[in-house]
Amino acid sequence: MGPTVISFILGTTAELIKIAPVYHAIADRGTRPKIWFTAQHVDEVADVLSDLKLPEPDVWLVLKEQARNLESPSQVPGWAAQVLRSAWSRRAELKATLAEDGRPPLVLVHGDTFTTPYGALIGKRILKSRVGHVEAGARSGSLLSPLPEEINRKIAAKIVDLHFAPGPREVHNLRNARGVVVDTEANTAIDAMRLAIDQPMTMTDLPERFGLATLHRFELVSRGEKYREVLETLRDESRKKPVIYLAGAPERERIRNLGLQDLFDEERFLIRPKLRYLQFLPLIAKADYVVTDSGGLSAECYYLGIPCAVHRERTETPHHLGETVVLTEMRGDKLRGFLDTYQDRRGESWMDKYHPSGIIVDTLAQLGYC
Template sequence: MIAFIVGTTAELIKIAPVYHELGSRGRSAEIWYTGQHVNELPGVLADLHLPEPAVWLVPEEGATNLARTAQVPGWVLRLARTVLSRRGELRARLRADGGAPVVLVHGDTFTTLFGAVIGRVLGARVGHVEAGLRSGHLLHPFPEEINRKLTARLAHVHFAPGEVEAKNLAGRRGVVVTGGNTVIDAVRAALAEDVVGTSLQLPERYGLATLHRFELVRDRDAYAAALAVLREHASRVPIVYFAGESEKARLIEYGLTEVFDGEHLLLRDKLRYVEFLPVLSGAEFVVTDSGGVQEECAHLGIPCAVHRLKTERHQGLGANVVLTEMDRARLAAFLEHVEDYRTGDTSDSARPSAVVADTVESMI
């Protein structure tokens, strides 16, 4: 049996192509959910054609979104209690089809790390999808860089998107280069969906922004400075800023909601993935601190500024992607010259999810 231990919408998005690839080959797989994201789960599962989680690794009743670091210790405790109390049942589930037990984790969240621990505790072979990413700085991004390094010590098989990531795993056994991130397959699938149009009203021309990372939004001055640059340059091309509940709470807490004028810099609710991808593909440029959005922009050729001190991803850098290093002047320069970074769609024949599935089949 193959168990995907995931807990966030981003993880679901990126494991969905692997799940469906394995299913098309007749392989048994389940989703075990840790509940880092709860509110968005029903819509994401429906959009991605995924089943309900077979196992909740925290009690489903009373589960809430993990939005603040102060919630992490309690979440870890609930996770540990569930796994320890149900260890025999979980071991049996992994062995129910008579094959070798395999646990797959993805990325660099708390679920990635603890999912790898759980796989080890249950005696499964652990595969880490999107392995080998490194920023070179333990605190940027935090806690993702730490999660990646610790997960690398626990995984048996490391699915590295490319040669750069594989080199970061030098000395470790079981490194498999997939030829790209599974987000490539996720983007293809999302853009192929026949999605009923969202009621979102967009300007005829627009830029897109998403800023949500802990190291930015916890710093009022840095967050305010970034928004001020967006507001200044939105007079030329309107910028739509998509915010989740935690970002909106920060905006209110910091008194920054007035930066959005409803005409040039627009605040909108975070969209479902299958709704977001068409909006992203129609944007003239993107400002983000999301590694996933960086990769999507690199794939689509959209000019993109990554407003972070460090990035663990190399996709698009030196072509359509600019790393601002949290420098206001660099962000402003990008917005003044976005056309210099347009490269066009870089679609190719890479099928990373198929490579992951090929390897997993050899493990069971």
């Protein structure tokens, strides 16, 4: 009897990045995991797969030639219907793949994207599989902030059988959850970071010292006055030290629509395209500070000890907050306070302390999955 089949149902580049070390650790145990992809993200997927030495997805749950990046909430219902319709129509094939060895199958999902509850639902209800959730148990305490991540996490928690929680707070949040809860001690992002942190710097014309910003979430970018405020604050700060803003196509379009192009220049406040992960991590490590609305990036800054302002109203990882990481509550005065004090906020690196992917795969081995 061969090893149990394990399939990941994933949909975004961030999920691919954080699952990569788990995938490779499973493969090192002699199991060839499958990747079934829902195509929430498409444009950068080939680069991420190549950088992290992951194979092409075994199954596209949205036809690859029709797949497009999800860039607005209005696209979600059509995408979700397509994913569920594809999983249902291919259920016999997917079930057969999971049952190749005759032992209980396992589907793994990750994090808090739309793919998380849909993947759990597909695994549990359509494919009759056990389901594990990596990075389970994070909670902000508000269903509406961040939206829709908090709802996605809560739905997934009701479905899955194995909860891989990245710390004691998340374990506590899952105290009433059905199934097995495992403390992985940290986010698998720290393992992914080890794959990228020592890569050579690819961005040329960098200032010698700089702050770094990534701001892309709908709840910020859609609120014109809040988006304008944070960009104007960063422009003002750039007069003291250059600031690099990494912006994708939706953010650039929003900047044009709001008439904010004149905030940027080529000397102090620079706008640059988003980078591939292996190019992005070395840039973070070199930055004096980071301003972001990304929960994942705030965790990476926490592990590296880099001063970070999380420009959101709430965060699902408050245990990262402290001297190094500050929650601004999307308030301009709190952001300016961080920018005035970030020099005193650099912390120690945790890069050598945690190995969550190893804990996940050891647990799967103890349960007979790999």
